[in-house]
Structure formats: C-alpha cells, structure tokens
Amino acid sequence: MIMNTATGLICILACFYQAMGLKVTGYVGQSVVLKTRVDPSSVHLSRIQWSIYTNTSIIVVWDSGDLKEPFWRHKGRLTLNISTGDLQIKNLRVDDSLTYTVSLLTETTDQTEIQFELVVQEHLSKPDIAVLFNSLVKDTCIIALRCSIAEAGITLSWAPPDGFDQPFWNSNNTNNSSELWTSIKPHTNISFTCNASDSNRKASSQKVVQCQEEEPKASPQFLRHRYGIIFALLFFCITILLFKVHAPPKAILHGGEKREAVTP
Incomplete structure (x- = not known):
C-alpha cells in the first residue's frame, strides 16, 4: 500500500511539472536548487539520474549507493540529495541555462522523468543617481535628482527616507531614467533611494544630498x-x-x- 502511494505521488509530481513547464531562475556566481518535491518519508528512491541536452548527457547519477558525475561540464559544482533527488548547482554560469531532466526510480515504479528549465541571469546593475539641481531659494533648498540605468525594460522608483514629510514629485520611468524634485531644509543631509527592478531582479542606490547655500556676494x-x-x-x-x-x-x-x- 505504501509503495502504491509512493508511485502515485511521483506520477502526480511528474505530471504537474511537465504541465507547468517548471522554470527556475538563478544568478551568475550563486547557487540554485532544482527541487523534485519528493517527500522522503513516503517515497524511497533507489536510483536518481540527472541529465541535460536531448541526447541525455548524464551529469550525475546515484544508483544503490554509488554516486557518479560522468560529465565534465558541471564537475565539482553539483550536490545531490539522495533522499529527495534535489540537485544543487553551485557557481552558476550563463551557459548553465539549459533543460535539466531528472529520472527517479523506486523499488516498485518504472522510471519517472521531471524536467526543469533553468535560466541563469546576470545580476541587475545598480542605478546611477545624479544631482540635476541643488540651490537655496528663500530659505528652502530645491533638489532635483535623476536616476538612470543602462539596461532596458527596468522599472525605476524613488523612496524618500523614513520620516521625510516634504512633498516630492517624480517622473514616470522613460528612457531608462526617472527624475525626482523636492525641497529640504537648510543645513540638513537627506538620503534618497532609487530602486530598480524587473520580474526577477532588484537593485538600489542611495544618494545623500546636502543643501548648498549660495556663495556670499562681495559688497x-x-x-x-x-x-x-x-x-x-x-x-x-x-x-x-x-x-x-x-x-x-x-x-x-x-x-x-x-x-x-x-x-x-
């Protein structure tokens, strides 16, 4: 009865992942775990095989206690959980963006395959903040900042510091840049944050602005x-x-x- 339950669980997992086309995102230099979602308390695996490419190039296989990494491509960067079949890939590279297939075998089931689509991205670069305007006008400092980023398709937003009670205006994100206009009191230092993000990545930069008093004029x-x-x-x-x-x-x-x- 337990084995039949295990068979059903693995089949459900395989059908779910194949239907969803599971996509996993990782970042260059970091690690990622491809999770099978197998519950080791109810499923006992006897063989685990991970492969890439359509010609089934095996990158790691565990069979009845024997662990091998026959393919050079990921040598030394893989960690296999023999209880769940989860695969950790360390020190990610852009060319690790591949389709990974895991074949799971229990004592009573046929081989079941689950596929993962791994996408490895570069880290999102921090946006640049430039001071456009900084001047003392009638005991009030008028500040204008511009936040910009080189990459396309990035959303930019501004965040004033906690407790900042002055009104501010920021432009819409156009041409990979956004502007902020506000006022601050003289003799104060205020830190403004520009946040950059897309569907998967985030980055931010801060700029400390000090009110610039007008240079004294000669009598x-x-x-x-x-x-x-x-x-x-x-x-x-x-x-x-x-x-x-x-x-x-x-x-x-x-x-x-x-x-x-x-x-x-």
Whole structure:
C-alpha cells in the first residue's frame, strides 16, 4: 500500500511539472536548487539520474549507493540529495541555462522523468543617481535628482527616507531614467533611494544630498577697494617701465678715465 502511494505521488509530481513547464531562475556566481518535491518519508528512491541536452548527457547519477558525475561540464559544482533527488548547482554560469531532466526510480515504479528549465541571469546593475539641481531659494533648498540605468525594460522608483514629510514629485520611468524634485531644509543631509527592478531582479542606490547655500556676494565697497588696488598696482608697474626706458645712459670707465657712453 505504501509503495502504491509512493508511485502515485511521483506520477502526480511528474505530471504537474511537465504541465507547468517548471522554470527556475538563478544568478551568475550563486547557487540554485532544482527541487523534485519528493517527500522522503513516503517515497524511497533507489536510483536518481540527472541529465541535460536531448541526447541525455548524464551529469550525475546515484544508483544503490554509488554516486557518479560522468560529465565534465558541471564537475565539482553539483550536490545531490539522495533522499529527495534535489540537485544543487553551485557557481552558476550563463551557459548553465539549459533543460535539466531528472529520472527517479523506486523499488516498485518504472522510471519517472521531471524536467526543469533553468535560466541563469546576470545580476541587475545598480542605478546611477545624479544631482540635476541643488540651490537655496528663500530659505528652502530645491533638489532635483535623476536616476538612470543602462539596461532596458527596468522599472525605476524613488523612496524618500523614513520620516521625510516634504512633498516630492517624480517622473514616470522613460528612457531608462526617472527624475525626482523636492525641497529640504537648510543645513540638513537627506538620503534618497532609487530602486530598480524587473520580474526577477532588484537593485538600489542611495544618494545623500546636502543643501548648498549660495556663495556670499562681495559688497560694493569691497569691489571699489579691489578695483582701486588693481589700478594702483598697474600704475606703479607702468611708471617703473617708463623710468627704465627714458633713464640717461650711465658713464663707462675706460683706461682709468671716465667717458660718457655714446649712443649710436
């Protein structure tokens, strides 16, 4: 009776996964587990075989206590759970995106196959945040930020810090970028977060914005003094130059006698 129940469970699992076309997503450099959903308390496996490609290239097989990894492609990156048939693939690569087939065998059942479609993706890059505008206007700092990302089809959204009570406006995600406009109080540092996501991946970046006060303007009196100093220095330099040009020629000593230099 127990074996018949086990047979029924495996058949149900196989039919379910084949009907759903089970798709599993993994990320480069990480690990993923292809789960058979077999309950080891009611199903006792005697043989487990995982393969890839249509020509059934076996990557790992367990048969009555004997474990082998005959195919070089995943060598050293596989961990097989002999109780459930689950397969862990470590250090994922983009070319691991394949169809994986597991064949499960119990003591009383024929071989049952379940297929998994593994898709390995690159990590989503973090979005870039640039400051478009930052200026103090009438005791209020007006801030404008732009969040952008190189990849297409990515949704961008803004998140102000907790407790931020100022109104803000953000544009729709167009051309892989989104803008945020808001105001903050002077002498404060506020961190804004831009979130990027698609159906499977997420990434975020933060930007700390500090209110930039206007540079102090010089007073008219200071400007008059500055221009006066520049004019005086210029007049002094011109006077020295004219003095050197029109100075009388110096006497030249020759043979112990003083003679005037003759200008040709």
